[in-house]
Amino acid sequence: MKILPIKTKSKNYNIYIGHNIISKFNKIIKRENINSQKFLIVADKNVPKVFVKMVKSKISSGKRILYSFNASEKNKNVNTVNSIVKILLKNNFTRNDVIICIGGGIAGDVSGFAASIFKRGLKFINIPSTLLSQVDSSIGGKTGVNNKFGKNLIGSFYQPDFVISDIKLLNSLSKREVMCGYAEIFKHSLIKNKKLFLFLDKNLKDILNLKKLYIQKAILESCKIKKQIVEQDEKEKSLRKTLNLGHTFGHAYEATLNYSKKLNHGEAVLYGILSSIKLSKKQKEINKKEYGLIISHLKKLNFDNLKKFFNKRHLNRILSFMSSDKKNISNKINLITLKKIGSVNINNQLNTNEVRKFIKSELLN
Ligand SMILES: NC(=O)c1ccc[n+]([C@@H]2O[C@H](COP(=O)([O-])OP(=O)(O)OC[C@H]3O[C@@H](n4cnc5c(N)ncnc54)[C@H](O)[C@@H]3O)[C@@H](O)[C@H]2O)c1
Numbered sequence: 447m448k449i450l451p452i453k454t455k456s457k458n459y460n461i462y463i464g465h466n467i468i469s470k471f472n473k474i475i476k477r478e479n480i481n482s483q484k485f486l487i488v489a490d491k492n493v494p495k496v497f498v499k500m501v502k503s504k505i506s507s508g509k510r511i512l513y514s515f516n517a518s519e520k521n522k523n524v525n526t527v528n529s530i531v532k533i534l535l536k537n538n539f540t541r542n543d544v545i546i547c548i549g550g551g552i553a554g555d556v557s558g559f560a561a562s563i564f565k566r567g568l569k570f571i572n573i574p575s576t577l578l579s580q581v582d583s584s585i586g587g588k589t590g591v592n593n594k595f596g597k598n599l600i601g602s603f604y605q606p607d608f609v610i611s612d613i614k615l616l617n618s619l620s621k622r623e624v625m626c627g628y629a630e631i632f633k634h635s636l637i638k639n640k641k642l643f644l645f646l647d648k649n650l651k652d653i654l655n656l657k658k659l660y661i662q663k664a665i666l667e668s669c670k671i672k673k674q675i676v677e678q679d680e681k682e683k684s685l686r687k688t689l690n691l692g693h694t695f696g697h698a699y700e701a702t703l704n705y706s707k708k709l710n711h712g713e714a715v716l717y718g719i720l721s722s723i724k725l726s727k728k729q730k731e732i733n734k735k736e737y738g739l740i741i742s743h744l745k746k747l748n749f750d751n752l753k754k755f756f757n758k759r760h761l762n763r764i765l766s767f768m769s770s771d772k773k774n775i776s777n778k779i780n781l782i783t784l785k786k787i788g789s790v791n792i793n794n795q796l797n798t799n800e801v802r803k804f805i806k807s808e809l810l811n
Pocket of ligand 1: 490491492493494517518519522549550551552553555575576577578579582583584585586587588589597598615616617618619620623626
């Protein structure tokens, strides 16, 4: 088991990473000095019951309540938060009591948000159960819910008390969900660590097949990168923006297809990364050799051609979503590009026509 300490201005906490480590939940709770009387376990219904039962059984004293819910973007809303808060109120939870979340990014974002607002914050333990949540959403303290105006528009920054990333939980994920998390690992390597990129490129099959040593190393190294970034810029003032590589394009792609099952978030991000890399080449920021390495990796993943999903008729919709991206700070579109593998440029401000021309000629031609 590896322990990765995260140090932010608001809180320091540990991420425990390993195989079958929730079987040691009782020991970890003790090590973390959690002496609460009441525990609300918020579980995603798709997490195999055996793991939820295990967590419950490892809490030796105090009141244990289970709240299972159907974790979908539709249910990632204030009503679900309200249901959680009601249970806490009915059962007289105090700030010293705990919410334990076991689920993917949706369950984590919802229960983290509920934890942050209940009596202005009670303890929060996160057990991320998807690859994406283990390498991305469980680190850095962003919590929140959607509403009819858009995704993640209501939320808070709230760091957990600790995180347990158990790779055994990943075995029940579909291949597409694994790819979704892999997209973020790949993104992290491009932003900050060429050595990790080369490791991913060499061991891609074993990683995607969740072979223990390979997936554990990929998760740990990926978490280290997100750790470095959020420790320096918890509230996304500047450096944390680097994590948006591929995301402005990616969000527009998934929105253009109405968030349909045809293209999930991670898949859209992979196409977003492809787009950003092509833009980096067009702007003569990245050299030919590194460009070739990245494109060949995307080819191995089967994410090297946007035309499988989009054509020129989609352009207006894509551009309209890119223009309204909440990360833009002027009426220009803010895009992250790559200077080389391991280093990004966060200061690209392109106007809509420039982006239109680029997508038309370089991505959809
Ligand atoms: N807070 C952050 O910093 C941050 C960062 C990235 C993404 N997010 C958010 O995270 C969400 C996406 O997270 P996600 O990709 O984990 O999606 P998710 O939570 O929707 O989980 C994906 C699917 O896998 C199922 N699932 C979860 N664990 C499982 C398991 N062990 N076995 C089988 N099925 C399982 C879920 O029920 C769901 O159907 C989005 O809402 C996004 O906005 C937040």
